Amino acid sequence: MLEAQDITVEYGGRQALRSVSLSLQGGEIVALLGANGAGKTTLIRALNGTLSTPHGAIQLDGKDLRAISRREIASKISVVAQENETRFPISVREFVISGRFVHGGAFGWETEDDVRAAQAALFECDLQDFETRLMNNLSGGERQRVVLARALATGAKVLLLDEPTANLDLAHQALMFQLVRERCLRQGASAVVITHDLNLASAFADEIIMLKEGAVAAHGKPSKVLTAETVRDVFKVDVLLDENPASRKVRVTALY
Amino acid sequence: MMAITLVIAASLGAERLPLFDLSEQQRSIFYDIRLPRILLGACVGASLAVAGAGLQALLRNPLAEPYLLGVSNGAALGTMLAFVAFQDSEAARPVLAFAGAGIASFAVYRIAKSGAGMNVERLVLAGIIVTTFLSSVIVMLTTLLDAVKLRSFTFWLLGDLSQATRNGVYLSGIAALIGTLVLTSQARALNLMMVGERDAFDFGVEVGRVRMLVFGSTCLVVGAAVAASGSVGYVGLIVPHLIRLSIGSDNRLVVPFSAVAGAIFVVFADTVARTAIAPRELPVGAITALVGAPLFIFLLRRGS
Numbered sequence: 001m002l003e004a005q006d007i008t009v010e011y012g013g014r015q016a017l018r019s020v021s022l023s024l025q026g027g028e029i030v031a032l033l034g035a036n037g038a039g040k041t042t043l044i045r046a047l048n049g050t051l052s053t054p055h056g057a058i059q060l061d062g063k064d065l066r067a068i069s070r071r072e073i074a075s076k077i078s079v080v081a082q083e084n085e086t087r088f089p090i091s092v093r094e095f096v097i098s099g100r101f102v103h104g105g106a107f108g109w110e111t112e113d114d115v116r117a118a119q120a121a122l123f124e125c126d127l128q129d130f131e132t133r134l135m136n137n138l139s140g141g142e143r144q145r146v147v148l149a150r151a152l153a154t155g156a157k158v159l160l161l162d163e164p165t166a167n168l169d170l171a172h173q174a175l176m177f178q179l180v181r182e183r184c185l186r187q188g189a190s191a192v193v194i195t196h197d198l199n200l201a202s203a204f205a206d207e208i209i210m211l212k213e214g215a216v217a218a219h220g221k222p223s224k225v226l227t228a229e230t231v232r233d234v235f236k237v238d239v240l241l242d243e244n245p246a247s248r249k250v251r252v253t254a255l256y
Numbered sequence: 257m258m259a260i261t262l263v264i265a266a267s268l269g270a271e272r273l274p275l276f277d278l279s280e281q282q283r284s285i286f287y288d289i290r291l292p293r294i295l296l297g298a299c300v301g302a303s304l305a306v307a308g309a310g311l312q313a314l315l316r317n318p319l320a321e322p323y324l325l326g327v328s329n330g331a332a333l334g335t336m337l338a339f340v341a342f343q344d345s346e347a348a349r350p351v352l353a354f355a356g357a358g359i360a361s362f363a364v365y366r367i368a369k370s371g372a373g374m375n376v377e378r379l380v381l382a383g384i385i386v387t388t389f390l391s392s393v394i395v396m397l398t399t400l401l402d403a404v405k406l407r408s409f410t411f412w413l414l415g416d417l418s419q420a421t422r423n424g425v426y427l428s429g430i431a432a433l434i435g436t437l438v439l440t441s442q443a444r445a446l447n448l449m450m451v452g453e454r455d456a457f458d459f460g461v462e463v464g465r466v467r468m469l470v471f472g473s474t475c476l477v478v479g480a481a482v483a484a485s486g487s488v489g490y491v492g493l494i495v496p497h498l499i500r501l502s503i504g505s506d507n508r509l510v511v512p513f514s515a516v517a518g519a520i521f522v523v524f525a526d527t528v529a530r531t532a533i534a535p536r537e538l539p540v541g542a543i544t545a546l547v548g549a550p551l552f553i554f555l556l557r558r559g560s
Contacts, residue, residue: 087318088312088313101445
């Protein structure tokens with residue numbers, strides 16, 4: 001679905017990404033971990049074509065990303081990023097349905113498909129009672145869920161999520177990842193998720209990429225990547241590793 | 257509502273006109289003086305309102321409008337230069353107004369652009385710099401004119417629909433129509449850009465192209481409006497706000513509704529301007545400011 005080979009990105013003399021490769025297949029969730037400034041957001045921005053990558057190549061469904069139009073990229077890749085507060089009175093419904101932009105023409109109004117997609121996304125994100133509420137009247141966590149709903153409403157097969165659980169309470173953190181997983185399993189979508197939560201990554205991701213100073217420090221299944229040495233190397237923190245008795249997945253506990 | 261406003265405006269004036277059975281003289285007043293003026297007011301109002309709506313959405317700033325960004329002053333300066341240098345040419349005014357609006361917009365754009373891109377705050381600051389600079393140039397030019405011209409120019413600068421000509425009406429009418437159509441065609445993109453340029457880009461909007469189209473059509477409509485009627489203030493600021501309070505922020509509705517509401521607002525203001533102290537007249541821009549400023553304060557307080 002989405003393949004990146006040896007991507008290098010430079011910002012003002014500094015290499016933000018160094019020879020990073022990634023292969024994303026349908027149905028997969030890849031968690032992107034790393035310390036602040038490691039290059040995680042830069043990688044997401046390169047993958048959706050926002051940043052130019054003079055070195056290396058990115059292919060979406062076999063075609064070079066640089067050769068694909070903005071609209072086509074947007075119809076296949078959807079980004080969930082931190083949401084900016086808006087100074088205008090926009091309802092949740094208007095916000096989510098605006099994500100269907102690539103599906104309509106210039107003067108176009110929403111079709112039944114658009115409305116259905118938007119409502120399904122709102123329902124999936126537990127926002128069915130929020131349709132008429134104004135974005136500025138929601139809490140940070142509620143707004144974050146609306147941002148996810150907008151991305152889901154696009155119907156894109158590749159989801160790139162930049163810290164989607166940042167402002168969410170415990171229940172909605174799990175919901176967020178469960179939603180993404182369900183999309184991947186049911187509709188063959190795939191996702192790259194930036195998260196600081198190693199345990200969520202362990203529980204939901206099929207693969208983990210750990211970035212350190214722009215380069216890949218470790219890459220593979222959670223059980224292989226999440227080791228005390230790797231975590232110490234990347235995060236400079238000592239951790240205790242054991243097995244979550246309920247999920248049988250690796251459990252990471254930081255030692256303070 | 258538009259039709260009612262137009263009919264009332266048509267009958268009011270220094271000479272009150274009946275609705276039916278007009279005399280020869282009354283017919284002349286209506287067709288040659290009043291109707292062009294009312295139509296011009298509607299076109300100017302529509303133009304300034306849609307320009308305001310488009311700029312507010314593009315710049316993600318509810319305070320954006322043609323004045324703030326130097327567009328109107330650029331157009332005014334262009335018109336003045338046409339008046340001073342090409343007095344006999346009626347065509348020179350809108351052409352130089354459009355050029356002035358375009359140059360001012362370009363200057364604002366260049367000043368605002370930095371290595372890291374262009375953010376809304378820089379754009380607004382750049383707009384204020386250009387507006388105040390152009391205001392100074394306009395004042396300087398005004399002092400160079402002789403006393404008679406000075407008085408009429410000062411009046412014109414505050415908004416003056418009394419010089420309405422057929423050509424002026426056609427030009428500003430066509431500009432208003434084109435502007436409304438172009439901005440409505442970009443409305444879906446503006447709905448996304450209103451939330452953030454990065455968001456809009458992520459969802460497939462060709463941000464650079466939309467920016468050019470919105471700035472271009474703004475210059476067109478503001479240039480035509482200012483060339484015909486001087487600077488009528490607050491329309492671009494207040495009207496879109498009021499529309500959004502009534503029907504929400506979907507630009508596919510806000511733009512066309514602003515056009516109609518802007519037309520009504522200016523026709524209403526001009527009717528007051530020419531009847532309040534008849535047979536003398538007030539500048540229409542003074543009326544829109546007198547109504548607009550308190551309304552704006554009310555909106556600001558309501559919003560915070």
